[in-house]
Amino acid sequence: MLKYNEIALNIEKKIVQQDLKQGTKLPNFNEMIQEYGVSKSTIVKALTILEQRGVIYQVQGSGVFVRRKRKYGYINVIENQGFTTDLDDFTITSQVLTVEKILPPKNVQENLALKTEEQVFHVKRIRFINEQILCLEESYFCESVVPYLNEEIAGGSIFHYLRDALKLNIGFSDKYLKVKKLNAEHAQTLKLQLDDPAMYSEELFYLTSGKPFDYSKTVYHYQHSQFFLQSSNLNN
Amino acid sequence: MLKYNEIALNIEKKIVQQDLKQGTKLPNFNEMIQEYGVSKSTIVKALTILEQRGVIYQVQGSGVFVRRKRKYGYINVIENQGFTTDLDDFTITSQVLTVEKILPPKNVQENLALKTEEQVFHVKRIRFINEQILCLEESYFCESVVPYLNEEIAGGSIFHYLRDALKLNIGFSDKYLKVKKLNAEHAQTLKLQLDDPAMYSEELFYLTSGKPFDYSKTVYHYQHSQFFLQSSNLNN
DNA sequence: GAGTGGTCTAGACCACCCT
DNA sequence: GGGTGGTCTAGACCACTCG
Numbered sequence: 001m002l003k004y005n006e007i008a009l010n011i012e013k014k015i016v017q018q019d020l021k022q023g024t025k026l027p028n029f030n031e032m033i034q035e036y037g038v039s040k041s042t043i044v045k046a047l048t049i050l051e052q053r054g055v056i057y058q059v060q061g062s063g064v065f066v067r068r069k070r071k072y073g074y075i076n077v078i079e080n081q082g083f084t085t086d087l088d089d090f091t092i093t094s095q096v097l098t099v100e101k102i103l104p105p106k107n108v109q110e111n112l113a114l115k116t117e118e119q120v121f122h123v124k125r126i127r128f129i130n131e132q133i134l135c136l137e138e139s140y141f142c143e144s145v146v147p148y149l150n151e152e153i154a155g156g157s158i159f160h161y162l163r164d165a166l167k168l169n170i171g172f173s174d175k176y177l178k179v180k181k182l183n184a185e186h187a188q189t190l191k192l193q194l195d196d197p198a199m200y201s202e203e204l205f206y207l208t209s210g211k212p213f214d215y216s217k218t219v220y221h222y223q224h225s226q227f228f229l230q231s232s233n234l235n236n
Numbered sequence: 237m238l239k240y241n242e243i244a245l246n247i248e249k250k251i252v253q254q255d256l257k258q259g260t261k262l263p264n265f266n267e268m269i270q271e272y273g274v275s276k277s278t279i280v281k282a283l284t285i286l287e288q289r290g291v292i293y294q295v296q297g298s299g300v301f302v303r304r305k306r307k308y309g310y311i312n313v314i315e316n317q318g319f320t321t322d323l324d325d326f327t328i329t330s331q332v333l334t335v336e337k338i339l340p341p342k343n344v345q346e347n348l349a350l351k352t353e354e355q356v357f358h359v360k361r362i363r364f365i366n367e368q369i370l371c372l373e374e375s376y377f378c379e380s381v382v383p384y385l386n387e388e389i390a391g392g393s394i395f396h397y398l399r400d401a402l403k404l405n406i407g408f409s410d411k412y413l414k415v416k417k418l419n420a421e422h423a424q425t426l427k428l429q430l431d432d433p434a435m436y437s438e439e440l441f442y443l444t445s446g447k448p449f450d451y452s453k454t455v456y457h458y459q460h461s462q463f464f465l466q467s468s469n470l471n472n
Numbered sequence: 473g474a475g476t477g478g479t480c481t482a483g484a485c486c487a488c489c490c491t
Numbered sequence: 492g493g494g495t496g497g498t499c500t501a502g503a504c505c506a507c508t509c510g
Contacts, residue, residue: 002498005471023446028476039500044478052288053470057408057446060477061507065446069410070347077413078467111306172293174305175465177313179415179435179458197433197458199415208469209489210259210293210301222415222433229411229465231314233444234289235241236478238479264495275481280497296496297488445508472497 007036007046012055015066024066026056054230074228075129077175090129096154098124101143108140111204111215118142121149123158126189135220136189145213171208177201182219190221197222243272243282248291251302260302262292290466310464311365313411326365332390334360337379344376347440347451354378357385359394362425371456372425381449407444413437418455426457433458 011026027035032043047064050056057067075090104112104120112120121141127134139158141149146162153161162168181195190198198219205214247262263271268279283300286292293303311326340348340356348356357377363370375394377385382398389397398404417431426434434455441450 004498030476040477040502042499045498047477049471054408054410057442057444058477059445059508061475061509062445063476063508067408067446070440071412074412077465079470171469172290172303173467174290175467176307176310177463177465179433179456179461181433195431197415197417199435204306206293208293209295209298210303220415225415227413229313229413231409231411233407234315235285240479266495276483276496278480281479283496294496295489297490297494299489299495 003036003038004042004045004049007032007038007043008049010036011046011050012053015055015068020066020068022066022068022070026064026066028063048236051236052232054232057232069228069230071228074226077227077229091131092134092157093128093131094155095126095128096123096151097126098122099149099151099154104140108215112140112142112212114142118144121146123149123154125154129224132224133190133221134224135218136186137216137218139214139216142211142213145207145211168213169208171206171210173203173205175201175203186219190219192221192223199225239272239274240278240281240285243268243274243279244285246272247282247286248289251291251304256302256304258302258304258306262300262302264299284472287472288468290468293468305464305466307464310462313463313465327367328370328393329364329367330391331362331364332359332387333362334358335385335387335390340376344451348376348378348448350378354380357382359385359390361390365460368460369426369457370460371454372422373452373454375450375452378447378449381443381447404449405444407442407446409439409441411437411439422455426455428457428459435461435463 014020029040029043033040036043047056047058051058054067054069056064058064100122101119102122103117104114104122108114108120109116114120120143123139123141124137126136141158145168146166149158159170163170178200180198180200182190182192182198184194186198187194187196192198199222201216201218201220203214203216203218204212205216206212250256265276265279269276272279283292283294287294290303290305292300294300336358337355338358339353340350340358344350344356345352345354350356356379359375359377360373362372377394381404382402385394395406399406414436416434416436418426418428418434420430422434423430423432428434435458437452437454437456439450439452439454440448441452442448
């Protein structure tokens with residue numbers, strides 16, 4: 001484990017365990033340097049990570065302070081699929097509708113930059129949050145990256161499977177959001193009415209190598225989903 | 237101007253100007269060190285910033301590569317209010333409905349952590365994107381931070397005014413998103429129908445000092461708004 | 473002015489990719 | 492094994508805040 005990651009996790013854990021309020025001042029650099037026995041740069045790096053994650057904010061000449069969101073029950077949009085959902089604990093479950101290996105439609109082929117004959121795993125599932133319908137999700141996984149998938153795996157967290165069993169390194173993602181009226185099929189699946197509002201999302205996930213491997217389309221149940229998003233200083 | 241910021245901007249400019257495609261490899265560290273005449277750490281810092289912003293991705297042992305979004309016409313959710321909207325150029329204009337100094341409602345008071353007698357500027361405006369109705373926005377600015385505001389200023393970019401005229405340093409923000417049906421008032425304002433879908437957003441903006449100064453509620457026109465969001469490796 | 477964070481350097485060494 | 496990025500250090504110096 002890298003030193004700066006260990007320090008970052010340690011600080012975050014303290015904030016949560018001691019339930020420190022927004023604005024609480026953390027120890028200064030020299031104290032942290034002492035406590036962790038590392039150089040100043042390593043502390044700087046650890047704090048930068050926490051700042052980007054929205055856990056703290058730093059004020060030059062003044063100190064490092066706790067940042068905590070005020071509202072609960074919101075899904076963090078940034079935290080990639082199921083990692084680190086530890087703290088704000090929702091129970092996410094899935095009902096798998098389809099797992100099949102197919103030749104993908106053209107738009108999927110383009111998004112995943114596939115060769116014309118390359119197949120994909122097509123997974124369709126309903127996801128539940130605390131027993132309530134959260135969304136309908138349709139994903140396409142590139143065969144060359146994800147050589148195997150079945151209904152059991154799709155019933156749990158696919159991303160944990162990719163990371164732990166397949167040892168894949170998920171790097172970054174693009175998300176596109178749009179609000180629309182539900183069509184008949186989606187309304188039925190989500191147990192809502194035709195023309196009810198819905199958030200439609202399109203996502204593209206990449207490995208750390210830059211290879212896109214998962215293209216997903218999701219429709220969210222508007223009554224059971226709300227989203228949370230933090231921005232930090234983009235010059236750090 | 238800080239060295240690493242200058243380098244980051246320079247690299248981003250090159251990518252845009254030369255219209256480099258996703259996956260294009262950038263010069264290696266030694267070349268950049270030569271080109272900019274700085275130490276390795278400064279290059280690392282500049283590249284980290286660009287990585288967080290979704291402009292590049294770095295692959296250990298391999299190189300630094302261009303990352304570019306595939307779709308256009310989406311509003312970047314992360315980039316705080318009007319800064320750096322330079323590249324994906326939308327024309328944003330505003331029709332001001334209200335600018336008044338008032339004693340705020342209770343929930344605003346709580347969000348901005350105000351003293352009971354402190355007043356706020358209440359600004360209500362319709363915002364247009366390329367001449368089309370984008371959203372209805374209702375903002376509350378803390379008097380102690382924003383001592384003056386008028387209709388003319390509210391007609392332009394309030395955030396530019398805060399930054400340039402008032403010399404405020406905007407630090408970070410929390411956003412909460414929810415999809416709902418439009419109520420009668422909002423439907424009329426946005427020229428939509430009752431019960432049409434809409435994205436409702438609540439935002440809280442903080443100075444770099446950690447002081448919250450702007451609480452805003454926004455309703456987006458579902459046909460004229462779509463959103464874009466990039467995640468990067470959160471361990472950097 | 474004392475205290476606190478922010479920038480930048482030079483250089484050692486590590487980890488990973490590719491051929 | 493050669494190339495490339497990633498981590499970490501020690502220390503100089505800068506910039507901001509606050510009493």
